[in-house]
Amino acid sequence: MSSMHEQIEEMSRQSRVASRALAVLSTEKKNKILLGIAEALAEQKNFILQENNKDLETGRLKGLSDAMLDRLALSDKVMAGMIAGIKEIIALPDPVGEIAEMVRRPVGIQVGRMRVPLGVIAMIYESRPNVTVDAAVLCLKTGNAVILRGGSEAIHSNLALARVMQDVLKAEQVDPAALQVVPMTDREAVTILLTQEKYIDLIIPRGGEGLIRFVTENSRIPVLKHYKGVCHIFVDRDADFEMAIRVIMNSKVQRPGVCNALEALLVHEAVAQDFLPKLAQVLSAAGVELRGCPRTAAILPNVTKAQDSDWGTEFLALILAVKVVPDFAAALDHIAQYGSQHTESIITSNYANAQRFIREVDASAVMVNASTRFNDGGQFGLGAEIGISTTKLHAYGPMGLKELTTQKFIVYGDGQVRG
Amino acid sequence: MSSMHEQIEEMSRQSRVASRALAVLSTEKKNKILLGIAEALAEQKNFILQENNKDLETGRLKGLSDAMLDRLALSDKVMAGMIAGIKEIIALPDPVGEIAEMVRRPVGIQVGRMRVPLGVIAMIYESRPNVTVDAAVLCLKTGNAVILRGGSEAIHSNLALARVMQDVLKAEQVDPAALQVVPMTDREAVTILLTQEKYIDLIIPRGGEGLIRFVTENSRIPVLKHYKGVCHIFVDRDADFEMAIRVIMNSKVQRPGVCNALEALLVHEAVAQDFLPKLAQVLSAAGVELRGCPRTAAILPNVTKAQDSDWGTEFLALILAVKVVPDFAAALDHIAQYGSQHTESIITSNYANAQRFIREVDASAVMVNASTRFNDGGQFGLGAEIGISTTKLHAYGPMGLKELTTQKFIVYGDGQVRG
Numbered sequence: 136m137s138s139m140h141e142q143i144e145e146m147s148r149q150s151r152v153a154s155r156a157l158a159v160l161s162t163e164k165k166n167k168i169l170l171g172i173a174e175a176l177a178e179q180k181n182f183i184l185q186e187n188n189k190d191l192e193t194g195r196l197k198g199l200s201d202a203m204l205d206r207l208a209l210s211d212k213v214m215a216g217m218i219a220g221i222k223e224i225i226a227l228p229d230p231v232g233e234i235a236e237m238v239r240r241p242v243g244i245q246v247g248r249m250r251v252p253l254g255v256i257a258m259i260y261e262s263r264p265n266v267t268v269d270a271a272v273l274c275l276k277t278g279n280a281v282i283l284r285g286g287s288e289a290i291h292s293n294l295a296l297a298r299v300m301q302d303v304l305k306a307e308q309v310d311p312a313a314l315q316v317v318p319m320t321d322r323e324a325v326t327i328l329l330t331q332e333k334y335i336d337l338i339i340p341r342g343g344e345g346l347i348r349f350v351t352e353n354s355r356i357p358v359l360k361h362y363k364g365v366c367h368i369f370v371d372r373d374a375d376f377e378m379a380i381r382v383i384m385n386s387k388v389q390r391p392g393v394c395n396a397l398e399a400l401l402v403h404e405a406v407a408q409d410f411l412p413k414l415a416q417v418l419s420a421a422g423v424e425l426r427g428c429p430r431t432a433a434i435l436p437n438v439t440k441a442q443d444s445d446w447g448t449e450f451l452a453l454i455l456a457v458k459v460v461p462d463f464a465a466a467l468d469h470i471a472q473y474g475s476q477h478t479e480s481i482i483t484s485n486y487a488n489a490q491r492f493i494r495e496v497d498a499s500a501v502m503v504n505a506s507t508r509f510n511d512g513g514q515f516g517l518g519a520e521i522g523i524s525t526t527k528l529h530a531y532g533p534m535g536l537k538e539l540t541t542q543k544f545i546v547y548g549d550g551q552v553r554g
Numbered sequence: 555m556s557s558m559h560e561q562i563e564e565m566s567r568q569s570r571v572a573s574r575a576l577a578v579l580s581t582e583k584k585n586k587i588l589l590g591i592a593e594a595l596a597e598q599k600n601f602i603l604q605e606n607n608k609d610l611e612t613g614r615l616k617g618l619s620d621a622m623l624d625r626l627a628l629s630d631k632v633m634a635g636m637i638a639g640i641k642e643i644i645a646l647p648d649p650v651g652e653i654a655e656m657v658r659r660p661v662g663i664q665v666g667r668m669r670v671p672l673g674v675i676a677m678i679y680e681s682r683p684n685v686t687v688d689a690a691v692l693c694l695k696t697g698n699a700v701i702l703r704g705g706s707e708a709i710h711s712n713l714a715l716a717r718v719m720q721d722v723l724k725a726e727q728v729d730p731a732a733l734q735v736v737p738m739t740d741r742e743a744v745t746i747l748l749t750q751e752k753y754i755d756l757i758i759p760r761g762g763e764g765l766i767r768f769v770t771e772n773s774r775i776p777v778l779k780h781y782k783g784v785c786h787i788f789v790d791r792d793a794d795f796e797m798a799i800r801v802i803m804n805s806k807v808q809r810p811g812v813c814n815a816l817e818a819l820l821v822h823e824a825v826a827q828d829f830l831p832k833l834a835q836v837l838s839a840a841g842v843e844l845r846g847c848p849r850t851a852a853i854l855p856n857v858t859k860a861q862d863s864d865w866g867t868e869f870l871a872l873i874l875a876v877k878v879v880p881d882f883a884a885a886l887d888h889i890a891q892y893g894s895q896h897t898e899s900i901i902t903s904n905y906a907n908a909q910r911f912i913r914e915v916d917a918s919a920v921m922v923n924a925s926t927r928f929n930d931g932g933q934f935g936l937g938a939e940i941g942i943s944t945t946k947l948h949a950y951g952p953m954g955l956k957e958l959t960t961q962k963f964i965v966y967g968d969g970q971v972r973g
Contacts, residue, residue, distance in 0.1 A: 155890060159914050232913070238935055244924050246934050249912070253946050332770070336946050351751070351774055357947040358776075378969035385971030471574060480965075493668070493964050494651070495578050505663050505967030514972065515665050515963060516657055527672050527755050527960040528776040529948040541946040544934060545912050546899075548924030550797040552804030553933065 139319055143327045146282065147334035149312035150255045154280035157313050158252045162229040164307070169272055171303040173221040176268070179299045180214055186295035187264065194288050206262045207288055217268045220519065224272050227518040230537045231278050234545070244551050248542035252278035254336040256539065257328055258521075259284045259350055261342035264292035270339075271300055271314050273521050277539040280313045282335065284328060286342075287320035294318060329354040339522055359534065361499075361525035363449040364394030364477035366507040369466040369492070371483035372405040378504060379410065379482040380417050385506040386480070388421045392451045394523065395478050395510040399446065399456040401466045404430070407459045411435055423453045430459035447473035463488055467495055474498060476525045478510040499525050499532035558738055562746045565701065566753035568731035569674045573699035576732050577671045581648040583726070584695055590722040591691065592640040598718045599633055605714035606683065613707050625681045626707055636687045639938065643691050646937040649956045650697050653964070663970050667961035671697035673755040675958065676747055677940075678703045678769055680761035683711035689758075690719055690733050692940050696958040699732045701754065703747060705761075706739035713737060748773040758941055778953065780918075780944035782868040783813030783896035785926040788885040788911070790902035791824040797923060798829065798901040799836050804925040805899070807840045811870045813942065814897050814929040818865065818875040820885045823849070826878045830854055842872045849878035866892035882907055886914055893917060895944045897929040918944050918951035 160168075176183070187209040194204050230250050237247030256279045258270045267283050274281035285293045297316035304311045317324055329338065332355040339359050340350040347360050368386060370379045386397035402410060411434045415425060425431070426445045427438040438457070445456045446469075460466045470479055480502035481492040489503040500510040510533065512520025517535030524530040530538040579587075595602070606628040613623050649669050656666030675698045677689045686702050693700035704712045716735035723730045736743055748757065751774040758778050759769040766779050787805060789798045805816035821829060830853045834844060844850070845864045846857040857876070864875045865888075879885045889898055899921035900911040908922040919929040929952065931939025936954030943949040949957040 155914075155916075158916070240933065240935055242928075242933075244928060246928075249920075251916070254916070355770055357945065359947075375969070381969060381971055389972060489966075493966075495574075497574075497577070497670070497673070498962065500963040500965060501668075502965035503967060504969050505965050506971040508972040509661075509663060509665075509965060509967075509970070510963070514659065514661075516659055526776065528778075531960045532963040541950045543917065544919040544929070544951040546919060546921035546924050546928060547908075547912075548922060548928075550794070550800060550923050551928070552800055552925045553808060553927040 139321070139324060140327050143317065143319070143324060144331060146312075146315055146317065147255070147328070147331040150280045150282055150315060151334040153310040153313040154252070154254045156310060157275070157280055158231075158254070158278045160278060160309070162231075165229065165276055165278065166225045168275060168303060168307050168309065169221055169225045171307060172268075172272065172300050173218045175299050175303050176214065176218055176296075183214070183292070183295050183299065184209060186291040189291040190289050199288065203262065203288070207264065207292070209264055209292060213265055217265050220269060221272050224276050224519050227276070227536060229276065230540050235542070242551050244546050244548040246544060246546050249545045250537075250540050251543050253539060253541055255280045255282065255334055256337045256339060257282040257284065257335050257356070259325055259328070259338065259340045259342075259346070261286040261346060262289055264289045264296060266341065267293045267296045267316065268300070269519075270521060273519060273536065273539060275314065277536050279539055282315050282317060282328065284317040284325060290318070290320050325350070326353055329356060332356045341522055357529070359522065359524045359526065359530055361394065361475075361477060361523050363475050364396070365398050365447055365449050365473060365475040366395060366478040367399050367401055367470050367474060367480070368397055368507065369401040369470070369481045370403060370406065370410060371463065371481055371485060371488055372403040373485040373488070374406065374410070374482040375484055376410055376413060380414055382480070382482060382504065382506050383414065384417060384421065386508055387418070387423055387455055388453065389508055391453050394449075395507050396451070397455065397507050398448065398450055399458065399473065401458050401460050401469055402431075403463070403466070404459050404461050407431070408434055411457070418455065421453070423455055426454060426456045428458040431457045434459075447475075449475070463491070467492075470496055477523070478502065478507040480505060480507050499523060558740070558743060559746050562736065562738075562743060563750060565731075565734055565736065566674070566747070566750040569699045569701055569734060570753040572729040572732040573671070573673045575729060576694070576699055577650075577673070577697045579697060579728070581650075584648065584697065585644045587694060587722060587726050587728065588640055588644045588691055590726060591687075591719050592637045594718050594722050595633065595637055595687070595715075602633070602711070602714050602718065603628060605710040608710040609708050618707065622681065622707070626683065626711070628683055628711060632684055636684050639688060640691050643695050643938050646695070646955060648695065649959050654961070661970050663965050663967040665963060665965050668964045669956075669959045670962050672958060672960055674699045674701065674753055675756045675758060676701040676703065676754050676775075678744055678747070678757060678759045678761075678765070680705040680765060681708055683708045683715060685760065686712045686715045686735065687719070688938075689940060692938060692955065692958060694733065696955050698958055701734050701736060701747065703736040703744060709737070709739050744769070745772055748775060751775045760941055776948070778941065778943045778945065778949055780813065780894075780896060780942050782894050783815070784817050784866055784868050784892060784894040785814060785897040786818050786820055786889050786893060786899070787816055787926065788820040788889070788900045789822060789825065789829060790882065790900055790904060790907055791822040792904040792907070793825065793829070793901040794903055795829055795832060799833055801899070801901060801923065801925050802833065803836060803840065805927055806837070806842055806874055807872065808927055810872050813868075814926050815870070816874065816926050817867065817869055818877065818892065820877050820879050820888055821850075822882070822885070823878050823880050826850070827853055830876070837874065840872070842874055845873060845875045847877040850876045853878075866894075868894070882910070886911075889915055896942070897921065897926040899924060899926050918942060
């Protein structure tokens with residue numbers, strides 16, 4: 136038995152080899168494979184649920200929380216959702232092969248850019264085994280080989296899902312190394328994976344801040360990630376109150392546990408006195424705890440006093456930090472200091488402020504008069520997303536199929552040489 | 555006096571602060587600054603040459619080679635070239651602010667992508683002080699703050715150039731922290747810079763393979779780089795010999811010391827017997843040493859025998875490795891194994907092979923019937939380049955102004971919430 140290092144290096148090498156053939160598959164062939172996977176998951180449901188049960192069993196013995204077990208469980212409903220997701224991805228256009236910006240240069244060569252797969256993508260994630268299928272299908276659709284490394288709690292589920300998908304690849308005469316699950320659950324396996332820069336082109340971590348930091352600090356391979364979503368809404372002096380309350384409610388309450396939920400509210404001092412009591416009434420009725428700055432507390436005496444640590448905190452719960460700011464510039468300063476470059480929104484009826492907010496705020500999505508909850512691949516029309524990037528290189532915001540590809544330059548000449 | 559770590563962290567923090575104001579400057583203002591820099595460099599030429607002389611003096615005492623000293627020297631000609639380069643960059647369109655792909659989503663929000671600066675870019679490079687000006691000007695044009703860390707041999711020149719450019723920023727009421735040269739020449743300063751992920755968005759290393767590896771292995775910040783250019787030309791069975799010889803000569807001989815020069819030639823066995831003697835005659839006359847595989851040596855008895863280590867080597871000299879391959883697929887396999895994803899070219903008159911080569915070869919530039927020397931920002935029409943990336947994330951190939959920017963999502967709503 137070879138060492139873990141040798142095994143992971145060999146997996147990575149095989150993935151690179153498989154990626155060459157995958158890169159040139161036709162869209163028709165790739166969609167046929169995806170359809171095969173959707174069908175095989177339905178047919179092999181009993182086997183998958185049985186393996187998933189082993190993980191649930193172990194999880195219960197280990198004392199995982201109900202919430203954790205719920206994320207781990209592959210119910211009929213989750214399976215149906217996965218299969219429906221594959222069919223949506225089949226229907227999306229394939230970005231690979233698209234040629235853009237073709238120009239004729241003075242010397243006579245034609246130069247353009249052709250969209251191509253990245254090559255080999257490694258996903259490192261926690262629990263939810265449906266990520267195994269989502270990520271595999273997005274990578275295959277874009278002609279990328281994929282190495283999946285889920286959490287140890289889901290190892291039986293992930294290996295079962297991989298086996299079902301690999302059988303489809305084999306039946307379609309595609310190298311099954313195109314889609315692999317790392318069978319080792321040690322953290323060391325991740326460390327080794329992160330140094331396979333010779334074979335792997337991109338690392339996508341999904342999980343808690345600890346995982347993301349670990350990956351960033353140990354990777355020699357480019358990483359696309361977001362740490363957290365500390366999203367703000369700024370209620371400008373010219374805001375429509377009714378609209379502001381509706382958008383804030385939706386941003387905070389509709390699904391508080393996700394990264395594009397609202398965490399902090401900034402209110403222009405000119406409207407704070409009128410606006411905050413109306414807002415507090417609606418939010419309190421929805422069970423939202425407000426944590427206010429001193430000026431907020433002066434207007435809403437029953438509010439919890441905000442601590443310094445509340446600014447820039449991702450609560451992921453029905454808690455909202457509220458700050459009264461003296462002007463527009465102070466709102467931008469607060470966002471620049473405490474925002475996480477995820478999603479920022481302004482509520483205003485002032486044209487100049489709307490345009491200035493859009494231009495000056497640095498975040499993956501900057502909005503006017505819209506709920507922060509819209510920052511999502513599906514909502515933005517990308518079709519499906521593999522994550523949201525808050526780093527600016529390569530992708531900033533939701534990453535869809537296009538973001539799993541790159542562009543190479545192509546040159547058609549007829550014997551030109553450089554002078 | 556604070557520690558080096560504190561100083562570099564403070565420089566990085568100030569750079570981040572400066573980047574906010576820089577990001578929203580108008581194109582007109584940015585061009586005014588660039589013109590001011592061009593004029594100031596001309597006016598301050600004596601001061602700059604005097605500081606450059608200190609570096610040259612030290613270099614001579616240290617025993618730097620004539621080639622190194624030549625790269626270090628800021629002659630009148632180099633200064634004039636730098637100034638002309640700035641004027642070219644002024645004339646280029648500013649990518650910042652461009653809005654693309656704006657669509658109206660079913661819920662009524664308008665979603666698009668706005669091109670914005672990356673933020674703070676750190677350049678880590680060796681010798682040539684003109685890089686200090688080139689890089690600064692490209693970053694300023696795209697609204698990015700820049701931290702420059704050149705080689706220790708050029709420290710007086712770099713600090714002088716930075717001072718002249720910073721004076722222009724001050725005169726234009728722009729925070730001079732937007733453009734800084736790291737004054738410490740210790741390698742530790744680089745290590746510290748590479749961990750300022752809180753403030754720096756991108757690292758661009760330029761230099762030898764050792765520097766690039768050091769940066770990649772130590773950076774927590776995304777890195778755009780190329781290690782080396784091992785460029786191939788494949789002479790297909792249907793190649794026009796005259797064209798092949800012309801393109802090979804240009805690729806190998808016109809400027810052998812650069813990354814887009816030809817290093818290895820693959821020849822289809824069906825034409826090797828006829829083609830290689832004709833080629834060898836022309837290359838030998840130009841002083842090129844051929845290193846041949848056994849089948850090449852059988853055709854050209856006087857050729858040096860290639861060692862295994864010659865495949866995949868970047869000679870940067872008048873040396874060419876030559877291999878006879880049995881077919882098209884073997885050529886692709888050789889390139890996949892030994893290429894550096896920089897530039898690959900095929901000489902063929904066969905339509906299907908041309909298209910297949912373009913599609914299947916994985917390199918930043920893939921060419922048909924054209925010299926590898928064309929892989930260059932200027933030649934491709936990007937106007938000016940800050941480097942060539944052979945990593946696929948964010949940029950693949952020459953990086954011009956657009957590659958120093960990213961796109962954020964922008965959303966215009968009128969009160970929409972997510973259902």
